[in-house]
Amino acid sequence: MLKFYYAPGTCALASHIALEEAGADYEAVRLNFATEDQKAADYLAINPKARVPSLVTDQGVLSETPALLLFIAQSYPDAQLAPLDDIFALAQAQAFNSYLCSTVHVAHSHLRRGHRWADDPAAIEAMKAKVPQSVGECFDLINQEMIKGPWVLGDHYSICDPYLFTLTRWLEGDSVDRTSLRSVDAHFQRMMDRPAVQKIVAEHTG
């Protein structure tokens, strides 16, 4: 059985939703970042990056959201969570998820994780101040160009959807007005109508 490590409020929500949508047999293990569970020796042995998500499989441990999402889609093909038979369409899905991890998530991280990239407290405050703009610009582009509708890739729900949903949930904290982003907001509401999403969001917020 798969063992999935997550912490509330993190991007692990995306893979958690995907596991649930895939009908995977998995056990979810919650870490508490407030008590720095992710830096404990037993967790570092699983994931030396001290991050979530981590997925422990019979073959070894996987990390990094885009990798987990593709692994879940390929491991449970009946759930049809990615266009696995279309190389170009799959590349579009991967491009979307890469943009989320390397640009959008990173822009957001400057709100509370500025210490990764500077030591000066004033610099860390300056990073916080720009988050509404930098995250806002990313989401303007997503809103205008990247959601084919009703789902990210078009008619079919995919691994791109829970990932976008996860970052959309952060917009309020980022001081970006979701309701002004028509496609993003409609996507968010559509996600919240899904039972698997409701269930996993409840686990993360409970």
Place this chain on the structure above:
Amino acid sequence: MLKFYYAPGTCALASHIALEEAGADYEAVRLNFATEDQKAADYLAINPKARVPSLVTDQGVLSETPALLLFIAQSYPDAQLAPLDDIFALAQAQAFNSYLCSTVHVAHSHLRRGHRWADDPAAIEAMKAKVPQSVGECFDLINQEMIKGPWVLGDHYSICDPYLFTLTRWLEGDSVDRTSLRSVDAHFQRMMDRPAVQKIVAEHTG
């Protein structure tokens, strides 16, 4: 025929090498970031993110390095650039490439692209100052944990190798001593022995 847009000094080098190793039929188009070619209207029509790489295919445009690399590996299976028949091994490859794009490349970007995340000139200087440490920590982890050897994934050269090589080339500018990283340095030298790598590096530096 594929049309590949790159700029010297960018992460586009990774996909460029992969295209060459795959034996792809492609045309390379060089952009000059000094004259902001990437912000010209004709390029924004190709890639509204104003970044490289972009790959124009018969089916549409792709961007984001991890997506291009997987697309190249899947489009040219005879080149055996990824473990396409092993879901777990492919996920490991994707995890490695995701780490490079979302953490390692991002740490490096604070050297010259700090304006993305703060406006204050002092904050941008503070970001530059931390690059040797933040990039150095990433590469310590890569050096200790992530290169199975002789290639990233073990015996088989893959799409992970040109991507690691691309970021390794930046270490000197990041003030990180490559030669102190034994596995990384050996990997770098091994890459430089490959004719395809030599050819594409010459194109980027010429």
